[in-house]
Amino acid sequence: MVWRTNLPKPWIKKKFMIPPPVLVCVEVNPGPSLLEDQRKDIVRWKKDGLSNKAIARKLKIDVRTVRTWVQRGLKRSSKKPSFKNRPGQGPKRKLTSKQEREVAKKAKFNQDAPQIARKLSQRIEDGVGTRTIQRTLRKQGLKYLVRQTRELITSQQAKNRLQFAQNRLNYDWEYAVFTDEKTFQVGGSKHKSWQDPDDRPVGKLKRHSAKIHVWGGIGLHFKTQLFFFQENLNAKLYCKILKDRLPPAYAFDLRPHDRHKWVLVQDNDPKHKSATGKEVLDELAPDRIPDWPSNSPDFNPIEDVWSTLDSELQLKEPKSIGALKSILRKSWNNLDMSKIRTSIESIPRRLEECIELDGERTSY
Secondary structure (H helix, E strand, O other): OOOOOOOOHHHOOOOOOOOOOOOOOOOOOOOOOOOHHHHHHHHHHHHOOOOHHHHHHHHOOOHHHHHHHHHHHOOOOOOOOOOOOOOOOOOOOOOOHHHHHHHHHHHHOOOOHHHHHHHHHOOOOOOOOHHHHHHHHHHOOOOOOOOOOOOOOOHHHHHHHHHHHHHOOOOOOOOEEEEEEEEEEOOOOOOOOOOOOOOOOOOOOOOOOOEEEEEEEEEOOEEOOOEEEOOOOOHHHHHHHHHHHOOOOEEOOOOHHHOOOOEEEOOOOHHHHOHHHHHHHHHHOOOEOOOOOOOOHHHOOHHHHHHHHHHHHHHHOOOOHHHHHHHHHHHHHOOOHHHHHHHHHOHHHHHHHHHHOOOOOOOO
16 A cells, blocks of 8 residues: 555644643743833733734743733723732741841851751741741841951050050151061962852862061052061061161152151061161161050051952962062052052041040951
């Protein structure tokens, strides 16, 4: 028997297909949520004569969705129909506004999300999960970050800080040169990144990373050159730094006869107060602040500069001491003087805050 392929279409045999089983207790996916402009377009196209099916094909949505918005948009009882979602749609809130504020308060007292969830679940009928607590905390503007630590201020240090703040509250810092040392590590700056929790990369960590120490000074009108060293700082090395880097190498916006008016500011590290160091300082920097309180980095605006340099290192990720020096030197030379001056001009506010806190650490 020869199969006739030129038969009319109704006579062509079709293959028998077994229909797929009906899914039980599964709702049809309504598709993506419509934007307000798309809802308005549905009504406009309907008024222009398009059918519901044509509009559904145009937007690639279910025809029932089109029918719903056509009914709402052409309702005669409403002169100005609303195309926004009606209140009450979406999942119901697990926590009230009061409970959300309570969650944020508990988190600020160092309670983590699982702890808060367990305590709240004892009072809420259906309980509350850790993920809900985390979403609530993000909604309250909190982020899960590494805890910051600060060196404890003793009562005597607080007393000295308070006295310094009171004595220097109205001091003119125009010619001050703020100096300090800072340690930077090769590959030690960037310690956090976005990761897949199920496939986290494992980096290699050296027990003793290569590092370099840096000395520098900044002011409203002055900036020194950086001094790099890798050995431990002692009185002899500090004297060498002072002889090599003072007076400041750069002066900005000053008349020539005012460039010698700089005043040295340094902390009360024992190496800064040695007998040999004092002789060198008396020769190179006779004008200096003698009563700078110990354990007071929040008073020194050069800490803001060190933070800026550290941010540059996080972007560059140097792999060697040579690259580290190069990045630090370039970043130091390109420092924005307006930002330096903003930090120095904030000193009176820092001192005022210290006075308000009775000598305790400020927010700077």
